[in-house]
Amino acid sequence: MVVLSNQSALNELFLVKTCNPSTIFTEVPVVDLTHPDAKTIMVKACEELGLFKVVNHGVPLEVITRLENEALKFFKQSQSQKDKASPPDPYGYGSKKIGTNGDMGWVEYLLLSTNPDIVSLKTHQLFHQNPQVFRWCVEEYIGEVKKMCCEVLEKMADGLGMIAEGRNVFSRMIREERSDSCFRVNRYPPCPELKEEGALSGRNLIGFGEHTDPQIISVLRSNNTSGLQICLPDGTWASIPPDHSSFFVNVGDLLQVMTNGRFKSVKHRVLANSSMSRLSMIYFGGPPLNEKIAPLPSLLSREEESLYRELTWREYKNAAYKSRLSDNRITLFQKSADHGHKSSDT
Numbered sequence: 001m002v003v004l005s006n007q008s009a010l011n012e013l014f015l016v017k018t019c020n021p022s023t024i025f026t027e028v029p030v031v032d033l034t035h036p037d038a039k040t041i042m043v044k045a046c047e048e049l050g051l052f053k054v055v056n057h058g059v060p061l062e063v064i065t066r067l068e069n070e071a072l073k074f075f076k077q078s079q080s081q082k083d084k085a086s087p088p089d090p091y092g093y094g095s096k097k098i099g100t101n102g103d104m105g106w107v108e109y110l111l112l113s114t115n116p117d118i119v120s121l122k123t124h125q126l127f128h129q130n131p132q133v134f135r136w137c138v139e140e141y142i143g144e145v146k147k148m149c150c151e152v153l154e155k156m157a158d159g160l161g162m163i164a165e166g167r168n169v170f171s172r173m174i175r176e177e178r179s180d181s182c183f184r185v186n187r188y189p190p191c192p193e194l195k196e197e198g199a200l201s202g203r204n205l206i207g208f209g210e211h212t213d214p215q216i217i218s219v220l221r222s223n224n225t226s227g228l229q230i231c232l233p234d235g236t237w238a239s240i241p242p243d244h245s246s247f248f249v250n251v252g253d254l255l256q257v258m259t260n261g262r263f264k265s266v267k268h269r270v271l272a273n274s275s276m277s278r279l280s281m282i283y284f285g286g287p288p289l290n291e292k293i294a295p296l297p298s299l300l301s302r303e304e305e306s307l308y309r310e311l312t313w314r315e316y317k318n319a320a321y322k323s324r325l326s327d328n329r330i331t332l333f334q335k336s337a338d339h340g341h342k343s344s345d346t
């Protein structure tokens with residue numbers, strides 16, 4: 001991350017007007033994975049909000065801490081060392097630039113693919129002094145989170161009553177060897193200048209701009225620094241209180257399509273903090289590239305029409321990667337497609 005000089009501080013590109021910066025969302029649905037009601041609570045949360053928090057998730061704390069420490073070591077390296085793994089194409093190390101279409105954020109990150117077909121040539125450069133340790137920690141973490149993610153997806157299928165398709169209708173896509181999932185570690189450096197400037201102008205610093213995640217499901221874990229916000233059904237933004245011992249699960253675009261719009265792919269963003277650095281690790285569960293995605297027949301009642309047409313994940317992903325972060329990509333699936341609309345409240 002480039003250190004700010006006074007002149008370049010708080011570049012307009014990163015600032016966003018926040019109507020009500022202090023709205024803290026205190027009603028995040030909590031799913032205890034060991035509780036018999038888990039499936040019902042998660043289905044309701046996915047229908048109403050598109051996000052819930054998972055406790056009693058079974059991912060060992062040591063696994064999380066080990067990876068977090070390795071990630072911090074990576075980001076502590078000199079800029080020139082980190083830049084050896086950049087630019088992200090899309091995998092690798094990135095700073096401030098998100099994607100390739102002009103989006104910027106107050107963030108530095110590592111983006112890795114779990115798809116064995118996409119072997120990043122830069123992988124060895126991503127792993128600082130002790131490449132084997134970092135790689136091993138990433139694999140160990142992804143293994144555990146993927147297991148939990150599949151349990152979540154199977155409970156969701158149970159909750160939706162997926163008798164014909166089976167309870168593994170979603171999880172099998174993630175479990176497949178060729179699943180095109182990815183993993184991201186984001187670090188949002190503190191920005192002390194924000195205190196003064198932000199208070200004066202009523203503006204906040206955008207860490208990661210508003211967007212929906214294109215995959216099936218995202219599983220996020222962060223340190224205890226706030227920043228994540230979701231867009232509520234009434235269109236207002238609300239901050240999600242951080243909880244470093246839990247995971248936050250959000251619905252992605254593909255799950256919205258497969259449930260014919262019953263589950264909501266939630267719009268979210270991250271605001272940077274003036275005094276504390278936020279570190280988040282997100283597993284994005286995606287299907288194999290050739291998987292055909294369409295509303296599941298058993299979720300369509302007799303008179304209900306399918307809202308979306310069929311696309312492969314490859315088609316959708318290619319189009320998504322040509323779009324801007326805040327674009328409404330799901331319209332590409334919509335039957336009465338009205339493409340290219342932007343969504344923004346800022």
Ligand SMILES: C=C1C[C@]23C[C@@]1(O)CC[C@H]2[C@@]12CC[C@H](O)[C@@](C)(C(=O)O1)[C@H]2[C@@H]3C(=O)O
Nearest residue numbers: 090098099103213214320321322323324325
């Ligand atoms: C601007 C972009 C970054 C992104 C690819 C895209 O063109 C539009 C979707 C973005 C997103 C959001 C969720 C995930 O963080 C991500 C890895 C993904 O799959 O879609 C990012 C992409 C990225 O950073 O490359």
Ligand SMILES: O=C(O)CCC(=O)C(=O)O
Nearest residue numbers: 184186208228270280282
């Ligand atoms: O870093 C975070 O907390 C969320 C980032 C995010 O939404 C993303 O990487 O898609």
Ligand SMILES: [Fe+2]
Nearest residue numbers: 211212213268
């Ligand atoms: Fe996201």
